[in-house]
Structure formats: C-alpha cells, structure tokens
Amino acid sequence: MRALVTAGAALVLCAASVTASADGLKVGMITTLSGGGSALGVDVRDGFMLALDQSGRTDIDVVIEDDQRKPEIAVQIADKMVQSDNVDVLTGIIWSNLAIAVVPSVVRQGKFYLSPNAGPSKLAGEGCHENYFNVAWQNDNLHEAAGGHANDAGFAKSFILAPNYPAGHDALTGYKRFFTGEIAAEVYTELGQTDYAAEIAQIRASDADSVFFFLPGGMGISFMKQYAGSGVDLPVVGPAFSFDQGILNAVGEAALGVRNTSQWSKDLDNAANQAFVASFQEAYGRLPSLYASQGFDTANLLISALDKADVSDADAFREALRAADFTSVRGDFMFGPNHHPVQDIYVREVVMEDGVLTNRIVSLALEDHADAYAGECSM
Amino acid sequence: MMPATLIAEQVLNGLQFGVMLFLMSAGLTLVFGVMGLINLAHGSLYMVGAFACAAVVAATGSSYWVGPFPSPGVVAPPGSFWLGLAASLAAAAAAGALVEVTLMRRLYQRGHLDQVLVTFALILVFSEGIRWIFGAFPLYLDIPPSLGGTVPLPGGLDYPLYRLVIIAAGLAVAAGLFQLVSRTRLGMRIRAGESDREMIAAIGVNIRALYTAVFALGAALAGFAGAVIGSITSVEVGMGEPVLILAFVVIVIGGIGSIKGALVGAILVGVTDTMGRLLLPALFATFLEPADAAATGASLASMLIYLLMALILFFRPGGLFGKVA
Numbered sequence: 001m002r003a004l005v006t007a008g009a010a011l012v013l014c015a016a017s018v019t020a021s022a023d024g025l026k027v028g029m030i031t032t033l034s035g036g037g038s039a040l041g042v043d044v045r046d047g048f049m050l051a052l053d054q055s056g057r058t059d060i061d062v063v064i065e066d067d068q069r070k071p072e073i074a075v076q077i078a079d080k081m082v083q084s085d086n087v088d089v090l091t092g093i094i095w096s097n098l099a100i101a102v103v104p105s106v107v108r109q110g111k112f113y114l115s116p117n118a119g120p121s122k123l124a125g126e127g128c129h130e131n132y133f134n135v136a137w138q139n140d141n142l143h144e145a146a147g148g149h150a151n152d153a154g155f156a157k158s159f160i161l162a163p164n165y166p167a168g169h170d171a172l173t174g175y176k177r178f179f180t181g182e183i184a185a186e187v188y189t190e191l192g193q194t195d196y197a198a199e200i201a202q203i204r205a206s207d208a209d210s211v212f213f214f215l216p217g218g219m220g221i222s223f224m225k226q227y228a229g230s231g232v233d234l235p236v237v238g239p240a241f242s243f244d245q246g247i248l249n250a251v252g253e254a255a256l257g258v259r260n261t262s263q264w265s266k267d268l269d270n271a272a273n274q275a276f277v278a279s280f281q282e283a284y285g286r287l288p289s290l291y292a293s294q295g296f297d298t299a300n301l302l303i304s305a306l307d308k309a310d311v312s313d314a315d316a317f318r319e320a321l322r323a324a325d326f327t328s329v330r331g332d333f334m335f336g337p338n339h340h341p342v343q344d345i346y347v348r349e350v351v352m353e354d355g356v357l358t359n360r361i362v363s364l365a366l367e368d369h370a371d372a373y374a375g376e377c378s379m
Numbered sequence: 380m381m382p383a384t385l386i387a388e389q390v391l392n393g394l395q396f397g398v399m400l401f402l403m404s405a406g407l408t409l410v411f412g413v414m415g416l417i418n419l420a421h422g423s424l425y426m427v428g429a430f431a432c433a434a435v436v437a438a439t440g441s442s443y444w445v446g447p448f449p450s451p452g453v454v455a456p457p458g459s460f461w462l463g464l465a466a467s468l469a470a471a472a473a474a475g476a477l478v479e480v481t482l483m484r485r486l487y488q489r490g491h492l493d494q495v496l497v498t499f500a501l502i503l504v505f506s507e508g509i510r511w512i513f514g515a516f517p518l519y520l521d522i523p524p525s526l527g528g529t530v531p532l533p534g535g536l537d538y539p540l541y542r543l544v545i546i547a548a549g550l551a552v553a554a555g556l557f558q559l560v561s562r563t564r565l566g567m568r569i570r571a572g573e574s575d576r577e578m579i580a581a582i583g584v585n586i587r588a589l590y591t592a593v594f595a596l597g598a599a600l601a602g603f604a605g606a607v608i609g610s611i612t613s614v615e616v617g618m619g620e621p622v623l624i625l626a627f628v629v630i631v632i633g634g635i636g637s638i639k640g641a642l643v644g645a646i647l648v649g650v651t652d653t654m655g656r657l658l659l660p661a662l663f664a665t666f667l668e669p670a671d672a673a674a675t676g677a678s679l680a681s682m683l684i685y686l687l688m689a690l691i692l693f694f695r696p697g698g699l700f701g702k703v704a
Binding site: 169 | 382383384385388390392395396406455510517518519521522528537539541542562607608611612613615616617618653656660669670673674676677678681
C-alpha cells in the first residue's frame with residue numbers, strides 16, 4: 001500500500017516536472033513532510049497535486065520541499081525557491097510561526113503566496129499584503145466557532161490550552177472572543193510537546209466543566225491518548241485539527257462523540273465535494289482530511305486564476321485570484337477585503353462508520369463568517 | 380490557592396520525568412566518566428529502543444500498519460508490550476556495542492572535537508536509517524490494559540498507574556545500578572577505570588571488553604527509557620535529541636561521571652521543569668493579564684532548568700557531586 005502511494009505521488013511529481021512550458025507557472029511548495037506534523041503537510045500536498053492532476057494542465061511545474069516544521073529551514077527553502085528556482089507562486093506552509101517567517105519577505109519580492117493552512121492574525125490585519133491570499137481560514141475562525149458551540153452546549157467554565165506559538169495565541173483569542181462563560185485557566189504548552197501529564201494534572205485540579213484544546217497533528221494524538229487514560233472525564237471541545245481524518249485512527253475511540261468545528265467535512269453535500277472525496281480515496285487509498293481539502297481548493301484557485309490571466313501580468317493575476325472563481329469543495333467561498341475567506345463553519349461529531357472513525361456534520365455554527373482583523377487591513 | 384493534590388500530582392509527574400532522565404543520563408555520564416567520550420548519539424540509542432519496541436509490538440500485534448495512512452493505531456495483544464520492552468533493551472545494547480566496537484574505540488585517544496563530529500554524524504546516520512525503515516510518520520503505541528487506568532492514592536488523588544510503574548521501575552533500575560557499581564567486580568573496574576585508565580589496563584584488566592560492556596549497558600538503559608516513554612507519547616525520528624539535551628544538563632548539574640549526581644540531577648531537573656510550568660504562569664498571573672501571564676510564564680518555564688544549571692555551576696563549578704577540576 002505504502003509503496004503504491006509513494007509510486008503514485010512520484011508519478012504525479014514526474015508528470016508535473018517534465019512538462020514545464022515557457023508561459024506556464026512555477027509553484028514552490030514548502031510544507032511539513034516529516035515528524036509529528038507530517039500528516040498535515042502530506043495531505044495538503046496530496047490534495048494540491050490531485051487537483052493539478054485532474055485539471056489536465058501540463059503548464060504548472062511544482063517543486064516540493066520538506067520544512068521539518070523548522071522556521072529557519074523554511075526560510076532557507078523560500079530563499080532558494082525565489083532566487084534560484086524562480087518560482088512565481090509559493091504555497092504549502094502548515095505552521096503559523098513558519099508562515100510569519102517566510103510570507104512577508106516573499107510577497108515583498110513580488111511573488112504570490114497562497115496559504116493552504118496557516119492564517120496568523122499578524123498577516124490578516126495590519127500585516128496583510130496584496131499578494132498574500134489565505135485559502136483555508138484566518139486562524140481564529142474555527143476556534144471562534146468552537147467557543148460559540150461551547151455556549152450552545154451549556155458549558156459555563158472552560159479550561160483552555162494551546163501551544164505557545166502564534167496560532168496557539170490566535171486559537172485561545174478566538175475561543176474567548178465567542179465563549180461567554182468563564183475561563184478556569186489558560187495554559188500554553190511547548191510546540192511539539194508530547195507529554196501532557198503536567199497540563200492534565202491542572203485540568204484535574206481545576207473546577208472547569210469543559211476542556212477546549214488546540215493541539216494540531218501529533219500533539220493532539222498524544223494529548224487525547226493521555227487524557228483518556230488519566231481518569232479525567234470532562235467533555236472536550238476543539239477545532240477540527242485534533243479530530244481530523246489523518247489522526248483519528250491513532251487517537252482511537254477516545255475521540256468518539258467529540259464535537260469539533262470545521263469549515264469542511266467529507267459529508268458536505270455538494271457535487272464538487274463528493275467528487276473530491278471519491279477521487280481522493282481512489283488516488284491515495286484513504287479518506288481525505290480537511291488539510292487535503294484545503295490543498296485541493298488552493299490548487300483549484302490557482303488554476304482558476306491562471307485560466308484568466310498570465311502570472312507575468314501581476315495586477316491581472318491578482319484580480320483573477322481575488323475573484324475566487326472556482327468551485328470550492330466546502331461550498332460557498334469568497335475572499336474578504338484582506339484576502340481571507342468568508343465562509344460557513346460547521347460543528348461536526350466524531351462517529352464510527354463501517355469500522356472507521358470519521359466525522360459527521362451536526363449543525364451550522366457560523367454562516368458567512370469573516371475574520372476579526374479585516375478592518376485593520378489596508379491595501 | 381493551589382490545592383495540595385495538584386502539587387502532589389505535579390511532584391509525581393516531576394519524579395516520573397526525572398527517573399526517565401536518569402536512565403538517559405546514567406549511560407551518558409558513565410561513558411564520559413570511564414572513557415572520557417562525549418557521545419552525542421546517545422539520543423539515537425533512545426530512539427532505537429523505542430522503535431525496536433514498536434516493531435515487536437507491531438510484529439506480534441493483531442492490527443498494525445507501519446506506513447503513512449491510516450495513521451498507525453496499535454492494538455497490542457497481551458504480552459507483546461513486555462516482548463517489546465525486552466527487544467528495546469536488546470536492540471539498544473546491540474546497537475551500542477556495535478557502535479563501540481566499530482567506531483568509538485578509535486575515538487578514546489582523540490580530542491573532544493573529533494568525538495563530537497563522529498557522534499553527530501552517527502545521529503544523522505541513525506535518523507536517516509530509521510526513517511528509511513519505518514518512514515517519517517510517528518508511530519503511536521497503546522500501553523497494555525493491565526497498566527492502564529488510574530489508581531487512588533492517599534489524599535484523594537487518582538494517578539495514572541502506568542506513570543506510577545515508571546517511577547517504581549526507574550528507581551529500581553537506579554538501585555540496581557548502584558549495587559552494580561559499588562558491589563560487583565564489574566563495578567569495581569568501572570570505578571577504577573574512572574580514576575585511572577592506564578593503571579587498570581596495566582594490571583591486566585581487559586579494558587576493551589570493559590569499555591564495550593559499559594557502553595552497551597548505557598545504551599540499553601537509554602533504549603529502555605525510549606520504549607517506556609515512547610509508549611505513552613509517540614515514537615518518531617528525532618525523538619532522542621530533546622531528551623539528550625536535557626540529559627547533558629543533568630550530568631553537568633550532577634557532576635560528570637557520577638551516577639549519584641545523575642540521579643539527583645535528573646530528579647532536580649524533572650521536578651524543576653514540571654513545577655516551573657505550573658508555578659511560573661501562576662506567579663505572573665498576580666501582576667499580568669491572564670493571557671500574557673500564561674504566555675510569558677510558559678516561555679520562562681522552558682528556560683528554567685538552564686537557569687538552574689547556571690546557578691548550580693556558579694556555586695559548584697564541578698557540579699553537585701563532581702570532582703573539583
């Protein structure tokens with residue numbers, strides 16, 4: 001199976017790299033392909049490449065490099081891609097601290113950056129840029145929806161925790177913006193931490209009635225497994241990141257029944273999404289995650305812009321991106337004034353389906369939701 | 380104010396973290412004390428142990444997937460965890476002995492810079508090798524059901540049984556190691572090796588075999604720690620390096636070459652780190668906004684053990700139990 005996936009990915013890569021044409025487009029993808037964050041980067045990459053493959057276009061050339069979740073490596077790769085690979089568009093970064101290190105300098109050098117994941121508040125408000133587009137969400141968004149859902153669920157006092165990095169700060173800010181109850185305590189953990197005994201002890205000792213956590217990738221797996229074995233039984237709520245397809249099997253049944261918030265779900269009822277889920281499963285032999293959907297949408301946005309304008313005409317290309325004239329697998333999609341999505345966010349529940357853990361939409365949390373920083377952006 | 384059960388639970392967490400650090404540091408400090416070798420690849424042996432355990436659990440397990448997706452969730456049949464632990468000891472000891480015989484013995488007479496270069500290269504070799512065999516995706520193990528759940532402790536605290544067992548196992552290993560070093564012939568030679576390398580070779584001790592044994596022993600302890608901790612956190616490439624850095628802090632605090640120093644240093648570092656993560660944010664909350672206090676406190680807490688090291692070195696430049704240089 002693994003060999004098959006690798007071979008498939010290699011084929012896609014070859015197909016993309018041997019056929020660069022003169023008036024085509026070169027994409028540099030910097031993403032996390034090793035370590036505890038690798039499931040995210042792999043899904044973004046696979047979703048992106050699937051969309052390119054389906055478009056049948058042969059004039060888009062993609063170079064992909066692993067940032068190992070290290071800002072200094074991401075910066076080196078970006079420099080190389082801009083200066084010697086001559087890419088026109090960059091994309092792929094998963095982690096907000098890496099995005100903050102890379103994005104401002106590449107957009108200042110006249111390149112376009114399309115974010116398939118990280119959406120730090122720093123780049124959404126005063127730090128916005130005309131060449132920076134976020135196709136996923138502004139970081140706060142899913143957490144705002146989680147805060148709103150916690151109100152509906154009747155939680156009055158939450159214990160909240162997130163890693164100590166920009167997206168972690170955005171997460172807790174977003175939750176607190178919508179949650180009307182009290183905060184029992186807010187705790188920041190180390191990015192990449194794998195042992196949560198000290199935090200779980202604090203949860204046990206607190207008088208909270210609920211736990212909100214944002215621990216993407218492997219961090220969430222470790223936390224949920226240890227939480228389940230700790231004897232603490234407060235209900236948890238969180239964004240989709242810790243309950244998404246790529247990691248649910250590793251979290252195991254501890255996740256069953258947990259409500260989480262997402263802008264996408266595999267059971268979203270639209271034709272584009274159904275086709276995406278089916279073709280992703282066929283191509284890679286697994287269910288897509290929300291990261292895969294974001295990578296898929298990012299590539300389709302790029303293709304839609306390339307259909308309208310040549311990247312050498314930056315103004316026309318930018319306008320074409322801004323129009324977001326593509327069919328998003330999440331349904332309605334448009335950009336706000338700061339080039340961040342205005343979109344619906346849903347509450348999902350982890351369920352068991354044919355022996356596989358997955359998510360099902362329970363309700364609509366926020367409709368046509370825009371981020372809180374758009375007003376601070378002038379471009 | 381903070382409830383007593385929270386303090387007690389954090390002390391236990393600190394102790395558990397500390398005994399695991401001790402298992403890592405014991406080998407490091409022995410190797411440095413006896414052979415005068417700085418071994419940066421000690422963290423790789425920790426990783427080797429964890430992967431050996433994961434591989435054995437996988438091989439004997441009923442549902443397992445070494446590959447990217449779906450992410451591996453391991454359902455271990457009864458008994459396989461214990462086989463995995465045994466495998467971690469054996470694999471790490473074997474890897475240690477192999478490395479000692481083929482590479483390290485050429486380095487004893489060289490300077491520390493050469494040793495650092497070679498052992499750093501070994502980190503890369505081990506990491507890429509493991510990545511080649513197992514892939515870049517972390518593996519997650521389940522602890523055996525017999526060690527799952529919590530046990531009630533006096534004072535109304537429920538504490539995870541597995542972590543309690545880790546503390547007991549770590550302390551038992553520490554006791555065994557003291558016995559070994561102070562009561563046995565091997566221990567006597569180790570101590571002799573620490574004080575005068577040339578002399579024990581001159582009186583006819585097979586110094587080569589002694590060095591290999593010490594190195595393999597330290598490696599086995601590191602591999603054991605990797606398997607035990609990897610089972611509750613994650614088993615991934617590069618998991619040893621953060622622990623290695625802490626282990627160096629431990630042996631510097633404890634005094635290089637001293638087993639007793641490694642134990643005291645490890646528990647000091649474990650408890651300081653755990654308590655710092657609890658108390659510093661609380662301290663900052665008395666004069667800062669909650670959000671700022673949490674972020675500043677967390678940042679400072681991650682520096683705390685280095686401050687502790689600086690403070691101890693200021694008053695005792697040789698470490699707590701080290702020989703004064």
